[in-house]
Amino acid sequence: MTTEIDTILRNYKQGKRDQLIPLLQEIQEKAGFLSEDSIVEVGRYVGLSTTKIYSLATFYDEFRFLPAGKIQISVCNGTSCYLNGSKAVIDKLKEETGLLPGQTDRDGILSYDIVTCMGGCNHGPVICINGEYYNNVKAEQLPDMIRKLRYIFDND
Numbered sequence: 001m002t003t004e005i006d007t008i009l010r011n012y013k014q015g016k017r018d019q020l021i022p023l024l025q026e027i028q029e030k031a032g033f034l035s036e037d038s039i040v041e042v043g044r045y046v047g048l049s050t051t052k053i054y055s056l057a058t059f060y061d062e063f064r065f066l067p068a069g070k071i072q073i074s075v076c077n078g079t080s081c082y083l084n085g086s087k088a089v090i091d092k093l094k095e096e097t098g099l100l101p102g103q104t105d106r107d108g109i110l111s112y113d114i115v116t117c118m119g120g121c122n123h124g125p126v127i128c129i130n131g132e133y134y135n136n137v138k139a140e141q142l143p144d145m146i147r148k149l150r151y152i153f154d155n156d
């Protein structure tokens with residue numbers, strides 16, 4: 001991955017801190033998460049401490065610091081979905097999994113994150129599970145969905 005990170009870094013000006021977020025976004029897009037090593041490399045490149053980069057990155061829900069689980073749930077919290085109840089969906093996910101957005105459970109099965117729009121605004125709340133979209137999701141549907149998914153992926 002280091003070579004891939006080097007390739008990405010070359011697209012950004014060394015020492016330019018204002019490009020930090022797009023740089024981290026590009027690394028995450030490529031690697032799936034921000035590893036400790038990648039944060040150290042980025043820190044060296046832009047001239048910021050790893051502590052500073054972590055604290056900036058954790059401010060954004062979109063960044064994850066562990067690989068995603070086999071079941072990756074993305075919940076839209078864009079304006080339309082928010083107005084249609086995405087907060088209840090997110091709260092239920094937290095309650096059911098004991099995880100915060102961007103975290104992965106210990107067995108590496110489940111993770112979730114929060115995104116800003118998935119293009120299905122008239123059908124919110126929208127969630128995406130491993131690339132499959134679900135519209136008009138209700139918080140009370142989640143326990144059953146998660147139980148079924150865990151069953152499938154635990155036995156995978």
Ligand code: FES
Nearest residue numbers: 076078081118120
């Ligand atoms: S705001 Fe949720 S899909 Fe657009």
